[in-house]
Amino acid sequence: MLDIKQIRANPERVREGLTKKGAQVALEELLQTDARRREQLGRVETLKSRRNKVSEEVGRLKKAGKDSETLTQEMREVGQEIKALDEEIRGLQTRLEEQLLNIPNLPHESVPLGPNASANQEVRRWGSPPRFDFPAKAHWDLGVDLGLLDFERAGKISGARFTLYRGPGARLERALINFMLDLHTGEHGYTELFPPYMVNRETMIGTGQLPKFEEDMFRVANNGFYLIPTAEVPVTNIHRDEILKEEDLPLYYTAYTACFRAEAGAAGRDTRGLIRQHQFNKVELVKFARPDHSYAELESLTRNAEEVLKRLGLPYRVVLLCSGDMSFASAKTYDLEVWLPSYNDYKEISSCSNFEEFQARRANIRFRPAGGGKTEFVHTLNGSGVAVGRTVAAIMENYQNPDGSITIPEALRPYMGGLTRITGPK
């Protein structure tokens, strides 16, 4: 959420930022609502002030045994006025909040200007795509041929965009989760969390999924809970409505969760294989940082995610998203894209963002400066560290051998019971 004060004081700058992001927002209407609210608030506060004073006086008169009927009568009328004004203000407030919740974050000044993914900037590359002197297979063929992935039975028990992992395939998924968590907790200083997968509406609003993206979310029919689309949602919200100590910042959390996405608008894209699923696994990194450190924290968070791919020996590149390609809540985003032979291209496997105070304002997450003084909003960041299903796909495809087997990356072997190669169904 943007700061209404900023919008009020600097509507042109906000408009400019929104344009960069490609958002259409009726700022005039918002400002009108705000002005009216402030005007009526001034009125009602004057009335309340008077009522408070007179009520005190009534108390004194009663104690002294004197008559207070005139004042009481007058205040009855003032009370009616206050009630009417309060009601109007409540209505204005609700409308204002609705509008604010639907305005996206503004891009940071270092974000390149552009309308869509074509304007994204490659920042760096690591490794080089493998050259195969045999017909390379896509992971959906490798996985099925080796008995690791069963899309047909997943379709039977659930439906499209679900996968059943089997044998070493299932173990590979589990091994990756453990490998990633061990790396981030053991070497990168993150605290491991295991949060609920179902959350309430306030939590979804806190991180920015709602109210705008209702159709992308799964909702549980009989109690209104939402299935989390990413661990970012529960983990960022653990400090909702809290005032943190400055000396406790930055806070680093990592969590493995399943993630659930309806992806209403994505029908027809990435229909084969593990790339786009209704349920997938992800290890997430979340940070709470002081505002003046958040961009340094974004760099290190991105490096932490990259380290996963390096250790697995997967070629990747880092892309700085342009203003028009960034998500609703983000001020700056680096995508990590892993090389996928079946796409003959790099494919997103992690998205690392600084939300500045956009989420903190929605979720009311603040800190008190060490020297005392006014509370400030923290900056929140997160990034995938990394998406597990896509990593499985990348390993299968990049580590495939001419005989259709798959070599296990060395870093993963301890997690695979020493297995070095997946050769086929028993």
Added chain:
RNA sequence: GGAGAGAUGGCUGAGGGGUCGAAAGCGCUCGCCUCGAAAGCGAGUAGGUGGGUAAGCCCUGCCUCGUGAGUUCGAAUCUCACUCUCUCCGCCA
């Protein structure tokens, strides 16, 4: 799912219509004392949002005692609904 109890400031915990945004204790901060520390003594110590002032650790309005509504001139205090926590019972991996 059933029955009961509860929700107050960083924490414990009083207050049950009128100078209560709130006793007391703990904690914390500052000062005194000390070579230093502890103890002791003194002072301060919730959040939000407006206004005043050139600005402020200065003055000031309004709101907040789980949330929302109601009664009243006036609500932490009375009424209703909801949420959450705890205890017991039932069910359950």
